[in-house]
Amino acid sequence: MTRDPAPLPAPPRLRAADIESLAADLAPYGAEDVEHRLGPLAAAALHREQPAAALLATRGPAQAGDALAAIVRCFVLGAETTRRALDTALPRCGSAGLERLGLIRSSGTAGQDAVRASVDLRPVDAVDHTGSTTWWVASDLGAMRTRGPLHAEHVLGVGGASVTLAGLTVRDRRARTLDLGTGCGIQALHAARHSEAVVATDVSPRALAYAAFNAALAGVELDLRAGSMLDPVRGEQFDLVVSNPPFVITPRSLTDDALPTYTYRDGGMAGDALVRALVTDVGGVLAPGGVAQLLGNWEHRTGEDWTERVGAWLDASGLDGWVVQREVLDPAEYAELWLRDGGALREQDPAAWDRTMTAWLADFAARGVDAVGLGFVVLRRPVGAVPTLRRLEEQRGAAPGPLGPHLADVLASHDLVTGLDDDTLLGLRLRTAADVTEERHLRPGASGPQAIVLRQGGGFGRTVPVDTALAGLVGACDGELTLGQLTGGLAAVLEVDLGSLRAELLGPVRQLVTDGFLQVV
Template sequence: MSSDVPPSRSSRTDELVAKLRTDFAGFTVDAVNDLLGPVAQAALGREQSLPARLAVTQRLSASPDEPLAALIAVFVLGLEVPAERLARAVPQVSVPGLQELGLIVTAGNEPGDPVRARVDLRPYATVDALGPADWWLASDLSEVSTGRPLADDHVLGVGGASLTLARCAIRRPTGRVLDLGTGCGIQALHAARHAKHVVATDISARALHLAELNWALNAPTIGAATIEGRRGSLLEPVAGELFDQVVSNPPFVITPRSAPAAAFEYRDGGMVGDDLVRQLVESVGSVLAPGGIAQFLGNWEGRKDEGWTDRVSSWLEASGLDGWVVQREWQDPAEYAETWIRDSGQHLGKDGDDLYAAWLADFASRGVEGVGFGLITLRRPTHEGTPLRVIEERRTGPGLPWGDEVLATLERQDWLAARDDAALLAETLRVAADVTEERHHLPGAEDPSVILLRQGGGAGRVVQAGTALTGFVGASSGDIPVGRLIAALATLLEVDAQALGTELLSDVRNLVRDGLLEPVP
């Protein structure tokens, strides 16, 4: 696959994009939501456009000159409107300017001739670790707008996976960031808020074309950062280069190779099973600078002869990097097939049944019992020692690892890696302010049957603790070294101090790594 850099935009394109930006000043998420109303907006989120179409049609009938309704009709819902109505919504860039940018097609040159969008172009608002972000993003029209299954080179807009990655990625001032598989360019925009230079790659020429448009349309929000698009597969376009951060929402969907109709560039990496994610885990270290961090989404299989934790663990070992894997969802093979057949609009009729059967046969051939979805964080360590290995399952709520918490965990791992057991025994620890203790008793029992340490912030961990660990945490007030505290507990519990230390130190390290215990400076 070539790694050509897309051609630079012309000054004419930049002029038209600047005019479009002016016309779109009132085309915001809040404005769209206000016009559609909560019912229609919620229905759109479920991929049901009829309530929104009715709301916009009613507004256009009542107020033909309403610019926002025309923009929503054309660019969000994919409806046709007379050219004169759209022209009133875009007085700066004009209808011919939109056509020149490749955003619309017209049926003629008369004011009453219908026009329709060639792309989905809508406002986007979110909050990442740096605060609010408000942009406009172009992508390909969905099957909800077109009424047809997606094209093979479909460029996806912002979905749940994109939002998850954007909210979980580390946002610290840094030099070079790689956005691998940029799609419509959303992760590159987020990265440009804290990086000096972003390289964004994709195998799809169409994706890079739309991403370039999005970067130009939102250029005033990214300051002095530069974004460079390159075409190519996985790490090929950046071979031999180093980056401080890598983010990726790669084409990780596990697709049966026997069913070409199931393959789409935005989601299918062309490999068998979960090999694309495995290859990325094992090879991304080659482009990470020392201390560099990679975060990406992925799927992985759980097989009859190899559970998902064992499978992912083997990838981390092969990478040689620090690794933290959080599984956020688990689907059985049928559920997984249904999800992605429905995603492409191919779920109706015999063709849908054939795809379903191909997916199930593909999973059966490898003994797949389920597929996990989650977030992978990797770091190229700057020190010798045992690498970080955390593989866990967290579904919803505060357990979601936000970027700041990911960075804090890696920093705590560095603190631990610099201290062997003897050094840790000499340190003084205290309980983090957000940790609470829960005790559960069986009816009539004097002693608790379960003791839980619950973290209110951070990754929202809940740790089941035995008597000794509970006593250690309860006594960690920040004024007694770990070794002396263990000795005192051993006397109280009438057990051997050395044996108790062996029992507790591993748990203490985990509590420090996860932020439930804090070193006292």
């Protein structure tokens, strides 16, 4: 649903000397510096795509020679500035170097001549087990800057989905990593910090040009390849695959004039077939023990639980699988989300908006879609012949922190408990994790709790209801006694049969170890 989106300028050019100069000019500044320069009010408004406060916060000082304000006004806010301001702010590269790189367009060559950015260029701070760094990442100008619908070949910057995927990716050392559908290249930059080699693919030549520029600006070497889905890497193996694929469920009945098939979000398949294909096929490029992590959307169809539908994909993959659904939208909410994502607003053309919405809802209705789930998938090629992990769950709301380390710990703990028989488990010493708290809920005057809940401070922030016996066991896990000794003492205190108590507790204990509530000493 577009009305003549603005034509796209050429993507940035690879000019080594100018890129090196620009990298040196930008090196002192990171995302925190930009936030501090804008102030909390303007920074918060800008996160909501409201630039007025940020324009006001940077207007006066930029004219007085404030380097960071000039950079932000030009490349983050898209405001008009002058060659002189950029020459002062970026002295090594200067406006001439920016122009050679294709990052700005100018009305002339004099210092006072007006300049506007041709790209969005902003800092991204990254923190992982290797330390911290900042990249300046270029992408196409967004709807806030173009003030209209996006072009079908728009290359997206670092948005919420990119941040989510980066946060949930496991970051241990990997020999070879694949970033499938790299876009502007942000996941590949993250992967390069803990991988010996990174291959990044995309069907869009424009996206690959941006990824090449961003890698050069960051001083990172990537193997960039053009092609759809797994085609560019068939026959190869990777230890890690990450993908923020074009998973948006788009009605195929709409013409490009009514609803462009945005390359960054629409893979050209009907319904959720693209995510299904990726789940079932990605094992073909995974090395033994290799992990694939991808974002996805899937349909909830009438009369079928979503876990049945997506679970069938896991079964067909032959891989260990863990699916987490983070959000559920009804069909109208889903269509509105992605119409606005493309820069469409109902107030601009109510009739066109309503026609597109009607077609989108009719497409869902034709397949009996009641809702759409949004979440992520973790897949792993088993080292042995048989998968041992099949988990589909719903965890709504924001996680307390990055999920990557937690997911890695859960995979390792799953492997540990899966390989232990009960006798070996009883011989372990366990410790309650430091982030676990216990809540007891009592009615006034009651002699005992009506409910006991264990709450996890990290990971997903899980809450697990437990009974008195399991609560007592968890409370006693301090790493001193074995699980067998603790259950023996607990049986004596509760005056119950030891065999029955162990049969009751060992299953929940395995799950608590897997999810990180209990840790092996």
